[in-house]
């Protein structure tokens with residue numbers, strides 16, 4: 001593990017590695033370079049998304065159909081409506097634009113992020129080397145659901161993937177103040193810099209994410225499983241990655257069907273029931289498609 005020197009080591013002090021040389025003649029330059037790269041990747045995290053959203057203005061034809069997909073017909077497309085969405089749905093316009101950039105495959109099968117990354121070489125999209133590094137990593141990013149596992153107020157938080165329990169360290173000062181353990185985040189988690197000695201990169205929430213109360217995690221998973229089961233009717237090996245690649249907007253459909261003011265478990269039951277009817281799935285067929293034994297089957301055998 002590479003260890004960053006504590007701040008109290010002076011340039012002329014002996015290096016912490018025990019070489020006997022002065023810090024400035026030994027590990028200082030390499031460690032300063034690492035810190036500088038970390039900092040610049042963090043800055044790129046802030047500057048890249050606005051550039052992508054700006055570039056989205058060049059694909060106006062994609063807006064209306066994508067808008068209908070994301071909002072499930074709840075709102076009628078229009079530029080005025082897009083502005084209103086930031087109030088009627090928490091940061092709705094921003095959430096939509098982020099999803100449009102990361103998730104919507106256009107006629108050529110590529111997302112806007114893919115297209116921009118491919119355009120960098122020919123000078124079609126102007127980014128610095130740090131933004132470029134992030135842009136290439138961002139090609140894999142899609143809208144996904146996470147549960148807040150731990151919050152370090154004013155520093156960051158740990159998110160657990162609702163789909164596969166993978167853990168992510170998120171350095172988001174704002175989110176660490178807004179979120180509490182157990183709450184659900186539906187958003188775009190983007191990798192940025194890797195801290196010295198860390199096994200995994202630090203993540204950020206790109207753009208706006210939807211924030212749900214802690215009673216929603218289980219029901220959102222159940223709702224998403226309906227869609228995974230539906231895909232498995234055609235593609236038996238379909239994974240969660242396939243699900244979000246094909247229809248990540250259904251996660252937002254769950255979000256916008258929830259009551260905004262107070263908790264209501266019956267609403268979530270209805271969302272799932274409607275989803276099952278819409279996809280023509282029964283509880284039994286979902287269990288079979290997901291390779292599960294229903295609890296009632298076990299009881300019957302007693």
Ligand SMILES: [Zn+2]
Nearest residue numbers: 015017026027
């Ligand atoms: Zn040294």
